[in-house]
Amino acid sequence: MSIRINSISCVGCKRCVEACPGNLIKIVDNKAVIKREKDCWGCTSCLKECKAGAIEFFLGADIGGKGSTLSVTEKGDIREWIVIGPDGNKKTITVNTKESNKY
């Protein structure tokens, strides 16, 4: 399993359903649900599309994650990448998308 979907934060927008190249996510009662966790290969396509921060991506030990999770929220031009460590510590990277990718 590479991702976890927080049903409380999910707003049922279906962006993750459309983004998953493996067709692994479905909507049940207006909430996203992963159909076959073991088939998820961690491509992060759904993570990047979820503006509600409802998808948590597990950062593996191979990249120093040690149980940390990564999620994304977006409001207007401001995108926040949120890392929560195994100890509950939260780090936020804020990006103004209007000022990025100019090259």
Ligand code: SF4
């Ligand atoms: S993209 Fe996020 S908010 Fe939208 S349906 Fe998927 S998990 Fe829910």
Ligand code: SF4
């Ligand atoms: S990480 Fe990739 S393969 Fe896994 S559920 Fe999300 S979009 Fe699908």
